[in-house]
Amino acid sequence: MKGAFSDGAVTCVYALSWGSGHALASMRRRPAESRACLNAGMAVTILKGDITHQSADAIVNAANSSLLGGGGVDGAIHRAGGGAILAACQELRRGRYGRGLPTGQAVATTAGRLDARWVIHTVGPVYSAEEDRSALLASCYRESLRVADELGAASIAFPAVSAGVYGWPAESAADIAVRTVRATATAVGDIRFVLFNDEVLAAFERAAG
Numbered sequence: 125m126k127g128a129f130s131d132g133a134v135t136c137v138y139a140l141s142w143g144s145g146h147a148l149a150s151m152r153r154r155p156a157e158s159r160a161c162l163n164a165g166m167a168v169t170i171l172k173g174d175i176t177h178q179s180a181d182a183i184v185n186a187a188n189s190s191l192l193g194g195g196g197v198d199g200a201i202h203r204a205g206g207g208a209i210l211a212a213c214q215e216l217r218r219g220r221y222g223r224g225l226p227t228g229q230a231v232a233t234t235a236g237r238l239d240a241r242w243v244i245h246t247v248g249p250v251y252s253a254e255e256d257r258s259a260l261l262a263s264c265y266r267e268s269l270r271v272a273d274e275l276g277a278a279s280i281a282f283p284a285v286s287a288g289v290y291g292w293p294a295e296s297a298a299d300i301a302v303r304t305v306r307a308t309a310t311a312v313g314d315i316r317f318v319l320f321n322d323e324v325l326a327a328f329e330r331a332a333g
Contacts, residue, residue: 127249130163130289142188143305153251165316166310166312166313166315166317167313167314168315168317169283169314169315169316170316170317170325170330170332171316171317171318171319171325172318172320173267173305173318173319173323174199174318174320175200175236175283175318176201176203177203177204177239178240178281178318179240180239180240180249180277180280180281180314181240181241181275181276181278181279181318182240182241182279182280183201183240183242183244183280184230184243184244184245184246184268184282184283184285185201185243185244185245185246186198186246186248186257186286186288187225187246187247189224189225189226189247190224190243191213191214191216191217191221191224192210193196193210193213195289196288196289197283199319200236201238201243203266204237204238205235205236205238205243206236206237207236208234208236208256209234209236209243213227213233216231216233217244224247225245225246225248226260226261227248228249228259228263228267229246229263229267229271230244230246230267230268231244231271232271232275232279233245241275241277242271242273244280246265246267246285247291248290248292249261249286249292249326250266250286250290251286251291251292251293258296261285261286261292261297261300261301262303262304264285264286265285265298265301265304266281266284266308267279268316269308269310272310272320273310273311273312277312278313278314279312279313279314279315279316280312280315280316282301282305282315282317283318283319283320284297284298284319284320284324284328285297287329289327294323294324295330297327298328298331299331301317301328301331302317302328302331302332
């Protein structure tokens with residue numbers, strides 16, 4: 125399946141193929157297009173699995189503002205990565221992030237025992253039916269990619285930020301995630317969404333289609 129999306133004067137073209145229950149989207153840049161179209165080798169993969177089992181340059185943690193671990197993906201990453209991640213987060217709290225990491229921002233630490241070079245921690249917004257916090261959720265993905273670019277990461281694995289205990293509806297969370305990644309200029313060539321259940325997986329597959 126082929127399609128296109130536009131960002132003002134720039135149109136990005138992408139191809140979507142399906143296999144083994146996963147969606148693989150690759151985007152290519154035409155010569156006249158600006159860097160707002162992702163680099164020629166960029167691919168987005170959507171899969172169900174345990175993000176702590178991914179082999180990638182960077183694994184994104186859906187953290188809480190304390191950076192000291194919690195439930196869901198956050199707790200799983202801290203447990204699998206070991207004490208080195210917590211020690212690095214504690215150092216951040218003693219320094220730049222004394223009041224915690226603000227919602228929508230991202231920061232990197234060691235990945236400890238994970239099969240990755242870095243963990244990029246980002247704080248997603250808690251869902252609210254009364255207040256539109258979608259810009260904050262989109263910022264989590266943009267800021268994570270910005271940090272990944274600064275580190276020189278070639279691959280990154282994302283969870284569904286805010287779609288777990290923070291209560292964000294799966295369809296909306298998936299739409300924001302996929303649209304934001306597609307619209308963000310990045311040198312990261314391998315982007316994965318690693319999702320924890322069938323409902324969220326299906327939502328991301330629909331968003332990618």
